[in-house]
Amino acid sequence: MIIKHSEFVKSAVNPSHFPEPEFPEVAFAGRSNVGKSSLINTIVNRKNLVKTSSKPGCTQLVNFFKINNNTFFVDLPGYGYAKVSKTVRSQWGPMVERYLSQRTNLMGVVILIDIRREPQKEEFQLMEWLTNRGIPCLRVLTKADKLSRQRQINRLSVMAKLLMCKKEEIILFSATSKQGKDDILQELNVLFNGVSSESHI
């Protein structure tokens, strides 16, 4: 997928405020501070399309972006951040679940996990929930630049075992070095079109 145009559409909490599902859509999910907003900025080649922050809990609403005037990206608020207020925390689950269960145009979910952390129950629950509904997911390990190449490869093996998938099904990514950017764009193409841009057929 080549991204030529990206624009913010709106932020919303309730499905009644979501934009019409007129285009296929991919959502980005993961723990607070894992780098969801930074990943979106990297793949759309913009520094500040999405607001990022070193403080967790930056994105608290479901944010919609229109890409190439024919698809949507959705930046979901991060989970697992203890310091946001109880009200915000108790709203997270229902807000994200409402989003995931009601978007008829959802083609897939990119699940981001910090390369240095173990996957937690939220990631396993999300993956199981998606599998049960037949929604494909793309697994991305973020902040790869924090580890040497050798340690990245070691973590990839460990994570593949923990996530019960092949190493080839996990993308190593860094918003700082842009490592893995092209792999993500290629896999997004698969999610949106159901075909690989590098099909060998």
Ligand SMILES: Nc1nc2c(ncn2[C@@H]2O[C@H](COP(=O)(O)OP(=O)(O)OP(=O)(O)O)[C@@H](O)[C@H]2O)c(=O)[nH]1
């Ligand atoms: N070194 C490094 N830092 C990163 C990378 N990606 C994100 N960060 C930093 O991690 C912090 C959080 O990034 P965000 O993109 O705001 O994270 P988020 O997942 O959107 O967080 P919430 O909106 O709170 O859920 C920021 O300080 C980023 O600069 C990366 O690939 N490498």
Ligand SMILES: [Mg+2]
């Ligand atoms: Mg964010």
